[in-house]
Amino acid sequence: MGMMSKEVKCDLCAATGIHDGRAAVKCLLAGxxxxxxxxxxxxxxxxxxxxxxxxIETWMGDHKYRAIKDFNGKLAQENIRNPNLYERTQFMKYxxxxxxxx
Numbered sequence: 339m340g341m342m343s344k345e346v347k348c349d350l351c352a353a354t355g356i357h358d359g360r361a362a363v364k365c366l367l368a369g370x371x372x373x374x375x376x377x378x379x380x381x382x383x384x385x386x387x388x389x390x391x392x393x394i395e396t397w398m399g400d401h402k403y404r405a406i407k408d409f410n411g412k413l414a415q416e417n418i419r420n421p422n423l424y425e426r427t428q429f430m431k432y433x434x435x436x437x438x439x440x
Contacts, residue, residue: 343369343414357381359393369411 343350351372352365362373378386394406403409411417 339365339370340368340414343411344416359390359397362390362394363397366406366410367413369414371410 339350339352349371350369351374352362352368352370353374356362356365356373356375357378362375365373375387375390378390382389398404398406398409401409
């Protein structure tokens with residue numbers, strides 16, 4: 339998300355591993371304009387969306403943000419000092435998650 343959010347001319351939606359407000363904030367910081375939380379709602383019920391919203395609002399308050407647009411994309415690749423770290427990190431995550439071959 340962080341690598342692509344400023345590269346494409348459309349909004350991006352994060353869709354994996356978003357089960358709480360903290361994960362949603364991470365995606366929004368990376369540049370997602372929306373997050374899909376279907377699995378979280380299946381597991382915890384529709385009222386969980388209220389919990390997630392509260393977690394996001396609490397994080398925003400703790401960091402002095404008034405609106406999502408104020409922090410959306412702050413951690414996108416183009417907004418960090420060493421953008422090559424994104425590519426290196428993604429490379430390492432990809433290869434560390436591959437099954438070991440005998």
